[in-house]
Amino acid sequence: MSLHLAASVPDRQLDVALERPGGTSLAVLGPNGSGKSSLLGVLAGLLAPARGRVELDGRTLLDVDATGVRAWVPAHRRRVALLAQDPLLFPHLDVLDNVAFGPRSAGLPRREARALARRWLGEVDAGDLADRPAHALSGGQAQRVALARALAAEPELLLLDEPLASLDVDVAGAVRATLGRVLAGRTTILVTHDVLDVALLADDVVVLEAGRIVEAGPARDVMRMPRSAFAASLFGLNLVTGVAIGPEALRTPDGWIVAGLADQPLSQGEPALAVFQPAAVSVHLHAPSGSPRNTVAGLVTALEPLGHLVRVRVGDLKADITPAAVADLGLVVGNRVHLAVKAAEVTLDPAPTREGSPRR
Amino acid sequence: MSLHLAASVPDRQLDVALERPGGTSLAVLGPNGSGKSSLLGVLAGLLAPARGRVELDGRTLLDVDATGVRAWVPAHRRRVALLAQDPLLFPHLDVLDNVAFGPRSAGLPRREARALARRWLGEVDAGDLADRPAHALSGGQAQRVALARALAAEPELLLLDEPLASLDVDVAGAVRATLGRVLAGRTTILVTHDVLDVALLADDVVVLEAGRIVEAGPARDVMRMPRSAFAASLFGLNLVTGVAIGPEALRTPDGWIVAGLADQPLSQGEPALAVFQPAAVSVHLHAPSGSPRNTVAGLVTALEPLGHLVRVRVGDLKADITPAAVADLGLVVGNRVHLAVKAAEVTLDPAPTREGSPRR
Amino acid sequence: MPDSALRSPRLRTRQAPVGLPHWAALPAGLAVAFLGLPLLAMLSRVSWGQFPALVTSESSRAALALSLRTSVAATVLCLLLGVPLALVLARARFPGQHLVRALALLPLVLPPVVAGIALLYTFGRRGLLGETLQVAGIQVAFSTTAVVLAQTFVAMPFLVISLEGALRTVGQRYDEVAATLGASPTTVLRRVTLPLLAPALASGTVLAFARALGEFGATITFAGSLQGVTRTLPLEIYLQRETDADAAVALSLVLVVVSAVVIAVSRRTRSPW
Amino acid sequence: MPDSALRSPRLRTRQAPVGLPHWAALPAGLAVAFLGLPLLAMLSRVSWGQFPALVTSESSRAALALSLRTSVAATVLCLLLGVPLALVLARARFPGQHLVRALALLPLVLPPVVAGIALLYTFGRRGLLGETLQVAGIQVAFSTTAVVLAQTFVAMPFLVISLEGALRTVGQRYDEVAATLGASPTTVLRRVTLPLLAPALASGTVLAFARALGEFGATITFAGSLQGVTRTLPLEIYLQRETDADAAVALSLVLVVVSAVVIAVSRRTRSPW
Amino acid sequence: ASGPTEGAPASAGAGGELTVLAAASLQSPFTRLGEVFEATFPGTTVTFGFAGSSDLVAQLQQGAPGDVLATADTATMGRAAADGLLSGAAQPFATNTMVIAVPAGNPAGIGAFADLAAPDVAVVVCAPQVPCGAATAQVEASTGVTLSPVSEEGSVTDVLGKVSTGQADAGVVYVTDVAAAGDAVEGIGIPPDANTTNSYPIAVLAASGAPELAGRFRDLVLGAQGREVLADAGFGAP
Ligand SMILES: Nc1ncnc2c1ncn2[C@@H]1O[C@H](COP(=O)(O)OP(=O)(O)OP(=O)(O)O)[C@@H](O)[C@H]1O
Ligand SMILES: Nc1ncnc2c1ncn2[C@@H]1O[C@H](COP(=O)(O)OP(=O)(O)OP(=O)(O)O)[C@@H](O)[C@H]1O
Numbered sequence A, B: 001m002s003l004h005l006a007a008s009v010p011d012r013q014l015d016v017a018l019e020r021p022g023g024t025s026l027a028v029l030g031p032n033g034s035g036k037s038s039l040l041g042v043l044a045g046l047l048a049p050a051r052g053r054v055e056l057d058g059r060t061l062l063d064v065d066a067t068g069v070r071a072w073v074p075a076h077r078r079r080v081a082l083l084a085q086d087p088l089l090f091p092h093l094d095v096l097d098n099v100a101f102g103p104r105s106a107g108l109p110r111r112e113a114r115a116l117a118r119r120w121l122g123e124v125d126a127g128d129l130a131d132r133p134a135h136a137l138s139g140g141q142a143q144r145v146a147l148a149r150a151l152a153a154e155p156e157l158l159l160l161d162e163p164l165a166s167l168d169v170d171v172a173g174a175v176r177a178t179l180g181r182v183l184a185g186r187t188t189i190l191v192t193h194d195v196l197d198v199a200l201l202a203d204d205v206v207v208l209e210a211g212r213i214v215e216a217g218p219a220r221d222v223m224r225m226p227r228s229a230f231a232a233s234l235f236g237l238n239l240v241t242g243v244a245i246g247p248e249a250l251r252t253p254d255g256w257i258v259a260g261l262a263d264q265p266l267s268q269g270e271p272a273l274a275v276f277q278p279a280a281v282s283v284h285l286h287a288p289s290g291s292p293r294n295t296v297a298g299l300v301t302a303l304e305p306l307g308h309l310v311r312v313r314v315g316d317l318k319a320d321i322t323p324a325a326v327a328d329l330g331l332v333v334g335n336r337v338h339l340a341v342k343a344a345e346v347t348l349d350p351a352p353t354r355e356g357s358p359r360r
Numbered sequence C, D: 001m002p003d004s005a006l007r008s009p010r011l012r013t014r015q016a017p018v019g020l021p022h023w024a025a026l027p028a029g030l031a032v033a034f035l036g037l038p039l040l041a042m043l044s045r046v047s048w049g050q051f052p053a054l055v056t057s058e059s060s061r062a063a064l065a066l067s068l069r070t071s072v073a074a075t076v077l078c079l080l081l082g083v084p085l086a087l088v089l090a091r092a093r094f095p096g097q098h099l100v101r102a103l104a105l106l107p108l109v110l111p112p113v114v115a116g117i118a119l120l121y122t123f124g125r126r127g128l129l130g131e132t133l134q135v136a137g138i139q140v141a142f143s144t145t146a147v148v149l150a151q152t153f154v155a156m157p158f159l160v161i162s163l164e165g166a167l168r169t170v171g172q173r174y175d176e177v178a179a180t181l182g183a184s185p186t187t188v189l190r191r192v193t194l195p196l197l198a199p200a201l202a203s204g205t206v207l208a209f210a211r212a213l214g215e216f217g218a219t220i221t222f223a224g225s226l227q228g229v230t231r232t233l234p235l236e237i238y239l240q241r242e243t244d245a246d247a248a249v250a251l252s253l254v255l256v257v258v259s260a261v262v263i264a265v266s267r268r269t270r271s272p273w
Numbered sequence E: 001a002s003g004p005t006e007g008a009p010a011s012a013g014a015g016g017e018l019t020v021l022a023a024a025s026l027q028s029p030f031t032r033l034g035e036v037f038e039a040t041f042p043g044t045t046v047t048f049g050f051a052g053s054s055d056l057v058a059q060l061q062q063g064a065p066g067d068v069l070a071t072a073d074t075a076t077m078g079r080a081a082a083d084g085l086l087s088g089a090a091q092p093f094a095t096n097t098m099v100i101a102v103p104a105g106n107p108a109g110i111g112a113f114a115d116l117a118a119p120d121v122a123v124v125v126c127a128p129q130v131p132c133g134a135a136t137a138q139v140e141a142s143t144g145v146t147l148s149p150v151s152e153e154g155s156v157t158d159v160l161g162k163v164s165t166g167q168a169d170a171g172v173v174y175v176t177d178v179a180a181a182g183d184a185v186e187g188i189g190i191p192p193d194a195n196t197t198n199s200y201p202i203a204v205l206a207a208s209g210a211p212e213l214a215g216r217f218r219d220l221v222l223g224a225q226g227r228e229v230l231a232d233a234g235f236g237a238p
């Protein structure tokens, strides 16, 4: 009960390898065009890698090496269901028959397949759409139906490409809860741009950039202490890279010195990174007196509401402060400000190698 | 320089009227299938209402009444550009020519149209995709190109249907900043499920539910004090409705009594609503001693990470507390807890009428 | 009312269509006139008094019945062989594909009479397969089977080519989705590819049926012309023409009516989306 | 190597195709055999010694040149009139639409000879338009123009029907997008609708050209058979057959070669996506 | 109305264009005679329109241009005359008789017309509607043999095609057809008393723009040279 994947697709600049224990779910994160959908395509059997090997529960789904194709299980015999980024509901079937398509293909009689389809439609809050023709749906409705259709296929491996992207808040919350229930014990790979999906649905995370895995690890570790700029940005954390200048301090290329706490002491001269919460950053109009450590100056590039706080962006750095503080400081975009963070709030770590540093 | 719309499309259960001063942007919010895309379709000339009237800058684009079609300007002469929910890039053109399509249609020579297209591609961070065939793009890349294509048409009215839905965090931030710049002074209607879009891009908001406008007002008012359950949920606020039992208190159908501050005193017996921040809600394992006002008991239905806080859901209510507090209380899903909120944190208001209560 | 002119572009559907260019009406109208005038001219020449007798004569009825039977059989054969061929041409990649595609067009360019000769060379008594067939006890010569073969030969390309064009136009995204849902290629074909192609399949079938119904040259060359066995309506019309051109024209109207019925039926069975 | 068999399903493209059902190869192969055997039989009968003289004789060359000229002209006419007609049929809604669609199929079911008679009834000296044309000094029948008209009449339905099927299959979502970007209906047609239809347009054009090239019955009836003026290659082949069937077959190979060239060219000009 | 010679000198002699419409069965002898004519009158061009006789008359009725018409039977020429298409009377220039055509080697062993009635012999004939079919019916009547053909074709060419490919065991066609078909078929004669004779008439057309030249072509066909060429092709004297 496990998944092994190694594949390189030169056309898409994709070159990845990963190993998943059965029954767990993996979130794939990364910028647009980094190869997330292509990765799913290889697993689903829609994209043939130039080289690669896919094994699912001991079955070899794909084995291509320099000598040629040694094994190739076609898409329909892989027991891998894919919810693609585009819903692509069959336009000639109604909603119910779209969802019943998988069960019917698996050989279920029409009645049972439809009953099953009705159940899955209910799960994604789309039970009332059952009799609609597939083309008469709104964007979010179509996405929900497509999700139900993928789930109804009851595959061994479930691939979900941004399953909640166009759902409204209430439904997204409800469907996320449903998925949490449904995915338990099911081998799943989930592409997402949403933090909540990672937090609520994923056991582990990989981050792709330009077709390579740049970070991998358990979801909670990556959320707490991301090592890639992309993950840090996604999880709303500040990430600063530089060179260690002591066991618990680094210097950035800009010359900023950041002190913090390290699990194991840094080796001087080695690359290192520092991560801290935007809420731990304070904003000052003048350089704070007292200890000048961990203070950097810059221009405010944006002010964004964030729940009941305001996020102040200064270049790549973020500071979350209260609206009252914004008013007190009279902050507007373009102000020159000083950001400070207490060393006790900063976590230091050796920087990851090029290939990411899987923590397992 | 203004937009007037009144339209009813019985097939889509849509029946709306709105009025926009020129040069402003309106965010349209609402659940899936509430008619947001249909509204844009009517404006763009892709959907013919059974009755309705659209005027843009004094031009009558559409006038249909019981006696028939009195005016109908076809889509291509409306100077209304639509970025639909589905990117629909022309598959036979490359990216650059997709974006240059609008300028070329407006009569620009090929060279100039391409130069313009290149500029817009740059604006959405997709300059390096210019020479790709349109079908060889990732989901997010295609959406960026479609956005550039709509912007490049330089319309009098710009309609954007979830323009940032599948963009990655970094790009979404950058494109949102670009849009903020580009939309300034341009009449725009923007469909979104994202709070940040409302906060950063919209002057005003309407909320659609089942094809009707249930709420309308300036963006900051709606964000602070939503009157529809949907908007409250979207902006992460708690909204409770009930009947006024005094000038500054209401009772919910469940019998919960909520006291708070009201701008104008409530009239006893009239419907009223109360809005408060999740962060203002405290969670207790036992009914708090002291004043029992504004306390309600329930089961924890979900615990979600939210930045550096944890969101505790109890039915429809949300409370944001620190992870430390969660640990101290030993909270897990299914716990019975008591929620309390200080009256000073609760804003009370008369409930909106059925048709919403536009604040202008 | 002065503004009644404004109401003219009636919007009948909710979904407002993107307009066609106005000028398109001109060539389209010309096309209709060009196709319609000869029909009018034909109608104006028919002596309607004679018509019922002519059309219900024994030879005419036998010819019509035969034509319908053979055309239906030929269309079925075209579907059975042509749909797979179109699929293979549009979706598979194999060496010699260009040759096969060219082959599928062959009967289109061959003058039908030559097609008949080629069929004689193949299935005739002294043809390539003639002896084999004779040994197997199959007698193709001068039989209704020969008519069906001739019609199938000339009609198949219409189905294949129009279907292949449509297959390329639709692409295979839906087929891929179906495969990831566990549908075998056969299921994909039956439940996705063909239903999606319904309009093109319908027009291809109509084309093939019509071509089979109107087939003359290959039939007379390959199958001969015997009442009730091989003399289809076009052959009957040809013979009528020898003595009375106007009678032949009148009889052709029967073909026109049959085709109109076929179109009406093919419209009705078209999927509703 | 023992595992060489495993390598057989070569994946030539990155995009792994969704497989066709294996059984499809059987009927497709049968179709190929059915279409290919007659060609083989023909080739086996050609006396290659005679071939060059036959093919390069003055009458053959004149016929081939005429055939090519008229078929190209007819195909252009088909495109000019047929594409708008297909668009109107697929996209517009108007009363009598079913009638017009049936009309577009008419020449398909009419035996070509009857089509020729109908054209004579229309454009002939005693035809519907005959007098009008005569007054205008235009003599249509029995001229090269008549050949082009006959070919256009029989070939147009192929273009119209296959294009209409494809238009319905593609839908008009891209057309709508183009309209919201400010493209006039003409621009939409030129820059979106037609390019998207490229494969179907190509196969429709090939069908129409091939039908025009092979046209015989309507031509001989409506245009006659004058060498260099109206005697196209199929007519020449018909005449040859009077004396020597094998010579007619050999000459038909010229048509086959021409069609192969047309297909090759139409493949090359097809848009690359 | 102006004929096809418009622009050319109307006077016959040197130069001029001539359009001859002739039955398809006359193709080879007429083509040869055309060459002879062009050699005799340098500068003239003869263009032939070959088709079935009834096609030709139908075309003329609809205004087809032409100077000379030669048909394969008198009935169709009669139709042309009745329509006033001819200038002067038509004159017979050749005759044709029926013959039994069998594939090379005569595999069915046909010896006489009566053998065609045997049940296992596949015979093809022309349909009674066309001239050769009418002639065949006359032969049947005069011999008292009733055929049950496997096919009644629309033209002689189709009958001959079936025979030459061996598809049919025998067919009834014109003598000239067997002569033109070469080695592929053999002819088995029908006794003159049982046979029918069919006459080929030729006429100058009323619409001719060059009646003089047309008359000369007709005279060539009717003359000794014409007779010789036609006899080579198997035609009998009128
Ligand atoms: N059909 C295709 N043909 C060729 N290249 C493609 C195709 N689809 C995507 N690409 C390219 O391959 C790379 C990976 O694309 P992929 O769709 O896997 O990205 P993604 O991570 O899913 O992005 P997104 O978040 O935007 O969906 C990109 O550079 C993209 O432009
Ligand atoms: N093409 C169509 N034909 C008929 N009904 C449709 C069509 N498209 C949408 N509908 C229906 O019309 C209603 C409004 O749909 P619309 O697309 O406007 O919703 P929306 O607010 O855009 O939703 P979403 O957030 O999911 O995109 C829904 O009930 C939907 O099912």
Ligand SMILES: [Mg+2]
Residues within 6 Å of the ligand: A036, A037, A038, A085, A161, B138, B139, B140
């Ligand atoms: Mg993707």
Ligand SMILES: [Mg+2]
Residues within 6 Å of the ligand: A138, A139, A140, B036, B037, B038, B085, B161
């Ligand atoms: Mg929508």
